[in-house]
Amino acid sequence: MNPLYPIEWAVAWLMVKFHAVLSLFMDPNSGITWVLSIVGLTAVVRTLIIPLFVRQIRASRAMQMVSPELQAVQKKYKGKTDQESRQKMAEETMAVYKEAGASPFSSCLPVLLQMPIFFGLFRVLFNKLPDAAEGKPFGPLTTELAQSASNSTILGNVTIADSFLNSGDGGITTKIVAGIIIAAMCAVTFFTQKSLTMKNMPKAALEGPMASTQKMMLYMLPFIYVITGPGMPIGVLIYWLTTNVWTFVQQYIVIRATPTPGSDAEKERQERINAKRERKGLEPLDFTPPKKVAEPDPEPERNIRVQPTSKNKGGKKLSDEEKLQRAREARAKAAEERRRAQEESGDFPVPPPKSSPLDKGKKKRKK
Incomplete structure (x- = not known):
């Protein structure tokens, strides 16, 4: 049994339904x-896959x-080939992925x-469209609809079933x-x-093997289309082009709204916000993160314990005011x-303690 049969049926059904809607105000043939x-x-x-696309953007950002x-x-375990070192390296790598919320598979x-x-x-x-046009309907794709799709032309005699290698009646067109x-x-x-790997990444993330892989993909993906595209029907190429344009627009919106911190896209967003505030007559915002100033650790105060004495050297009992005064003098x-x-x-010197009102009262009594 063909495992793609349910998907083929769903694809044909969606095409037929959209064709029926468009035929209300357009030529069905x-x-x-x-x-x-x-x-x-x-x-x-x-x-349907918008949530996965947003997850892909975040995963690619986190990976870089x-x-x-x-x-x-990798530098920590460089040159270590024993099983224990490999296991620890794998554990630490997965810990880095988990802490950053990154996954090597989310982007795929x-x-x-x-x-x-x-x-x-x-x-x-x-396959199904030519067979249905010859009298073997496939699900919602009837013989009449298949013949309409096979005989309808885009430019000259070009149909959606033709390809670069199998040009049909369209020839050079x-x-x-x-x-x-x-x-x-x-x-x-x-x-x-390029927008994903260059514009939406900080400079620190554009170095290393991960960045080299992204730069290589920048040129490899278009080259794949050059190899596989000529054998694809025009209809498949239209699907491919439409999904690429959709990806570009969707990614542009996501990056414009939530750029990566420290990237060129974030700087452009900050400039747009300040330009908008300037048009409204407001002061520009300062997006520069505050610098952390290292302050000296304060020395912990020494706890001065006052022994509860009931008698002084002369054998006289101290009053509460005298006990408090002695504690202040010790402090x-x-x-x-x-x-x-x-x-x-x-x-830095600690400023000497200021005299308290009780000290002033004591001086007056001495006078």
């Missing part, structure tokens, strides 16, 4: 109507942000989920249309990847000793 049906199919698929920490872990989820839909659409346009779509796919993918003496010690060591 026009190639543009079928092209827009594929665009509608793409919009539904990409809308932890690149310096991963390099430190949207692509992995779209691959079955991509292959399902390829089989529908490449089919090759030109397919070449233009493939070139557009490469350009959109290049700028999408002042200790503070004076600390101040002198700090002056000798070059630290």
Whole structure:
């Protein structure tokens, strides 16, 4: 049994439903109507995976942000090949991923989920559509609809089932249309990847093996389209181009709203906020993080314990006021000793204690 059968059926059903809606105000036998049906199919698929796309953006950002920490872990265990060192290195690496909320597999989820839909659409346009046009309907794709899709043209005699390698009746026109779509796919993918890896990352994250891999992908992904694109039907290329454009716009919105701290995208956002405030006559905001000033640790105060004496040297009982006065004198003496010690060591001197009203009262009584 074909494992892609449910996906192929769902793809054909969505295409037929969008074609039925567009046929209310467009020519049902026009190639543009079928092209827009594929665009509608793409919009539904990409809308369903929006949460995964946001997760992909965050995962890619987190992966590059932890690149310096991963390099430190690799440097720590460099040259150690024993089993215990490898296990500790793996544990520390996973701890770094967990602390930063990063996952090496999260960035692949949207692509992995779209691959079955991509292959399902390829089989529908490449196999099911010609079979249905010859009298073998496939689910919602009846013979009449299949013949309409096979015979509808976009430019000249180009149909959505033709490809660069199998140009059909379109001839050179089919090759030109397919070449233009493939070139557009490469350009959109290049700028999408560049915006993600260069504009939305701080300079510290643009170094190391992780950044080198991202830069390599910047040029490898468009090259993949050059290799695989010529064998794809025009309809599949339209799906591919639409999803790339969708990704670019979606990523632009996410990066513009929530850029990575320290990146060029964050600086541009701060400039936009201050420009908007300036137009309203408000003062610009200062986004510069405050610098931390190292303050000397305060010396803990020494607890002065006053012995509860009931009698003095002369055998007289001390009053509460005299006990309090003696405790203040002992505390002042200790503070004076600390101040002198700090002056000798070059630290900030502690100001001498101020005289209290009770001291003034004592001086008056002595006079």
